[in-house]
Amino acid sequence: MGAHAELALPYPETGGNPVEMLVIGCPIGVADGYARALRNQGQAAHLKTAESLAALDQQLNSEPCDLVILNADATATPVGETVQRLRDANPHCSIVLVASDPGAHQAVAIELELQDLIKLEEEQHIGLAIRREHRFRMLRQEVARLQRQLEEAEDRSSLLVRSSRDAIAYIHDGMYLDTNQAYLEMFGCESADEIDGLPIMDMIEADSRVSFKAALRKLDETGKHAEEFRCVASDGRSFKARMEFSPARIDGEQCTQVLIRDQSQNLKLQQRIDELTIKDAQTGFFNRQAFMERLEALVASPESSEQSHALIQISITNYPEMRENCGFDCAEKMLTEVADVLTATVARAHTVARFGDHDFIALCDDSEPALEIAERCLHNLRSHAFQSIQDSLAKPVYSIGVTRTEKGEEVSAHELINRSCRATGMARSEGENRVIFYSDHTPGDTRHMAEADAAVVKLIDHALANDGFRLKYQPIVSLQGDTRENYSVYLRLLNDDGKELIPDMFLSPANDASRLAEIDRWVVRNAIRELASHRREGQKVVFYIILSRAAIEDDSMLLWICDCLREFRAKGSWLVFQFRENDLRNALKPARELIEGLKKINCRIALNNYVTNTTVDNLLKHLNIDVVKLSPEFMRGLATDAKQQDDMSEVNQKLQEAGYKTIASGVEDAGSLAILWNIGVNYIQGYFLQEPSSKIAFEDIE
Numbered sequence: 001m002g003a004h005a006e007l008a009l010p011y012p013e014t015g016g017n018p019v020e021m022l023v024i025g026c027p028i029g030v031a032d033g034y035a036r037a038l039r040n041q042g043q044a045a046h047l048k049t050a051e052s053l054a055a056l057d058q059q060l061n062s063e064p065c066d067l068v069i070l071n072a073d074a075t076a077t078p079v080g081e082t083v084q085r086l087r088d089a090n091p092h093c094s095i096v097l098v099a100s101d102p103g104a105h106q107a108v109a110i111e112l113e114l115q116d117l118i119k120l121e122e123e124q125h126i127g128l129a130i131r132r133e134h135r136f137r138m139l140r141q142e143v144a145r146l147q148r149q150l151e152e153a154e155d156r157s158s159l160l161v162r163s164s165r166d167a168i169a170y171i172h173d174g175m176y177l178d179t180n181q182a183y184l185e186m187f188g189c190e191s192a193d194e195i196d197g198l199p200i201m202d203m204i205e206a207d208s209r210v211s212f213k214a215a216l217r218k219l220d221e222t223g224k225h226a227e228e229f230r231c232v233a234s235d236g237r238s239f240k241a242r243m244e245f246s247p248a249r250i251d252g253e254q255c256t257q258v259l260i261r262d263q264s265q266n267l268k269l270q271q272r273i274d275e276l277t278i279k280d281a282q283t284g285f286f287n288r289q290a291f292m293e294r295l296e297a298l299v300a301s302p303e304s305s306e307q308s309h310a311l312i313q314i315s316i317t318n319y320p321e322m323r324e325n326c327g328f329d330c331a332e333k334m335l336t337e338v339a340d341v342l343t344a345t346v347a348r349a350h351t352v353a354r355f356g357d358h359d360f361i362a363l364c365d366d367s368e369p370a371l372e373i374a375e376r377c378l379h380n381l382r383s384h385a386f387q388s389i390q391d392s393l394a395k396p397v398y399s400i401g402v403t404r405t406e407k408g409e410e411v412s413a414h415e416l417i418n419r420s421c422r423a424t425g426m427a428r429s430e431g432e433n434r435v436i437f438y439s440d441h442t443p444g445d446t447r448h449m450a451e452a453d454a455a456v457v458k459l460i461d462h463a464l465a466n467d468g469f470r471l472k473y474q475p476i477v478s479l480q481g482d483t484r485e486n487y488s489v490y491l492r493l494l495n496d497d498g499k500e501l502i503p504d505m506f507l508s509p510a511n512d513a514s515r516l517a518e519i520d521r522w523v524v525r526n527a528i529r530e531l532a533s534h535r536r537e538g539q540k541v542v543f544y545i546i547l548s549r550a551a552i553e554d555d556s557m558l559l560w561i562c563d564c565l566r567e568f569r570a571k572g573s574w575l576v577f578q579f580r581e582n583d584l585r586n587a588l589k590p591a592r593e594l595i596e597g598l599k600k601i602n603c604r605i606a607l608n609n610y611v612t613n614t615t616v617d618n619l620l621k622h623l624n625i626d627v628v629k630l631s632p633e634f635m636r637g638l639a640t641d642a643k644q645q646d647d648m649s650e651v652n653q654k655l656q657e658a659g660y661k662t663i664a665s666g667v668e669d670a671g672s673l674a675i676l677w678n679i680g681v682n683y684i685q686g687y688f689l690q691e692p693s694s695k696i697a698f699e700d701i702e
Helices: 028-040 053-062 079-089 102-111 123-163 181-186 206-222 266-278 288-300 319-326 328-345 370-383 413-429 451-466 507-512 516-536 549-553 557-567 581-586 588-600 614-622 642-657 671-679
Strands: 019-024 045-050 067-071 094-099 116-119 167-172 175-179 225-232 238-250 253-260 309-316 351-354 359-365 398-404 434-437 469-478 485-494 541-546 575-580 604-610 627-630 661-664
Touching: 019 028, 019 123, 028 045, 028 067, 028 123, 045 053, 053 079, 067 079, 067 123, 079 094, 079 102, 094 102, 094 123, 102 116, 116 123, 167 181, 167 238, 175 181, 206 225, 206 238, 266 288, 288 351, 288 359, 288 413, 288 557, 309 328, 309 370, 309 413, 319 328, 328 351, 328 359, 328 370, 359 370, 370 398, 370 434, 398 413, 413 434, 413 451, 413 516, 451 485, 451 507, 451 516, 469 516, 485 516, 507 516, 516 541, 516 549, 516 557, 549 581, 549 588, 557 588, 575 581, 575 588, 581 588, 581 604, 581 614, 588 604, 588 614, 604 614, 627 642, 642 661, 642 671
Parallel strands: 019 045, 019 067, 067 094, 094 116, 398 434, 485 541, 541 575, 575 604, 604 627, 627 661
Antiparallel strands: 167 175, 167 253, 225 238, 238 253, 309 359, 309 398, 351 359, 469 485
16 A cells, blocks of 8 residues: 555655654654654654544644554544544645554555555554655655646746747647747738648748758657748748747647747847956956956966066955945946046056956056056046045045066966955055055065964965865764765865974964965865865765855955856855854954855855854844854763753754754764764764865764
8 A cells, every 4th residue: 555656756865854753542652663763764753642632633733744653553543533633634644554453454444545554563664654655745745846837837938939039830730839929920920810720831932841841750850950941921022041840739739849030139149148248247347257267368378487467456445334335326336437547547458357346456468567557546546536426525445466477487377366365455454545566475474473473374375376285074974864975174284394284383374464365265266176076976065164254354255256166167055154153253244245145156154163152142143044063062071961961952952943953063972972863963073973084085983
């Protein structure tokens, strides 16, 4: 019974979709055994019980039940009446009848059309039956969803055909079934009545009819294809048309769709599309992606090493404040005026682009004095009388960074951008309206630092330019049936001896030298590249990547992430970005903007090292967080300390009820695993499972 063999669809994965199961007429110990059998088979389960009809009514009043195990031996819940109540509440409810002697209840099970009849003590068999019914319910929901989508798609398709500029007709056995208005107009017909009952062959010139018949026959062999024919309009006018043939259905009847595309606007439209693909609509400059493509092509060309190139990056430092003070429209008009000034000032530049929300960048070759152009940009911008903000007390403030490659120097496009951003950051830190030149040979801003820290910054700069960092991966293991391979990404810096330095040894000097955002960019790009490689091999890998406060405050970080996803053909849903509580709290506004942007590209967001206090809980309310990683403090003595277990359970329950997934971090002993399982934590991570490794692989614990 209940095999549902008529469905040809493959069974869906159900492990991550918990079974909501109601057990009627069984003691709690027996019901727990059924739930345990399901979990042992890899299926998460939520258990509810009812040992009387009154308890059943209470359950049904609160929530209808989809999957039910009914004990036929229980006198307090008669089978016929119980089934009736279940079906009244949910006609599609799946019911598995269990009994000490199944044979005695076979007639009743058949009469009531129950889904299965199994011996009461066969927990594993009952688990298999429930899993089967759970899969069937998911399949039925999927079929219903697909049916709705099909109906909606057919409605949309019909609407699109009617409104299409392309001429479209549907034919069967050479006769018209339907046409759109564009088709009628192409052949000089005023209404569909004029071609009702007319063979399509009458609209094909005599010389083309043989090849037209062959094209219709070819559809069965080759499927969709296109050929060119001479057609005849109703007024005798002859014209050439390229027809596309494809199989179709009209009201359930097989037919052929004939499509003749409207070419009148194609060339103009394609030119406009090409322009929008590479240009920023507001300023007319190249967009970020087009600029990066041109820069990468330039530095990769054989002639690149024979000449030097310079980047000038212009950032409106106080743009967010100006937008807040004078309004969005006013600030956007100001950006257009800035673009006009730059167009006149850097007219000789190789390429000018809008590189960020309020950042511009210009690429110059060795014949142009980049530093002089940068100074001229600053002078012209400061002296320009902005019409858009003439009533505003606030005036734009600029930070301009200049960097240049040397002849014979091999440098990647990304490293050149890093230098440009570094120069702009240095200009921003030195005050308002500054121009700073930076090259890899410039000591940068490390002169105020201790000798040891300056040496670390030198290592960092070398690593950024020469891929001197290494990524490590530590698995995050699901306790709730998540089939994806989740890994937390960590960073190591190689010193001169090839030894790996942990972040505690280099992040502080990196922060003092304003290198954290560049390091984050390196991590993001290399992690996405590695992630995309494993995804192409079929692994369901998900990376958890930590971003620093510098990344939060870097308004180009979101664009950088989007560029990397596009470059390696990766998806945002493969990434979870982690943030520290202090960084979020101290940069709340840019954090909210970055998180909202990441959510738009389907990334998920995690809060690191959660501890229970009002400040953190308020922070969660203001930000769109998906995952909360609990502080390792919760793991201290968890296996033996009952109070710690209660605290952990309370915190986990509170977070999950609020809609967050939870990760227990710092798992260091086997005794804690059973506790975490019972508490219901979603994921676990720690050195007991596996230490960070260079390989993306998880070795199961023996």
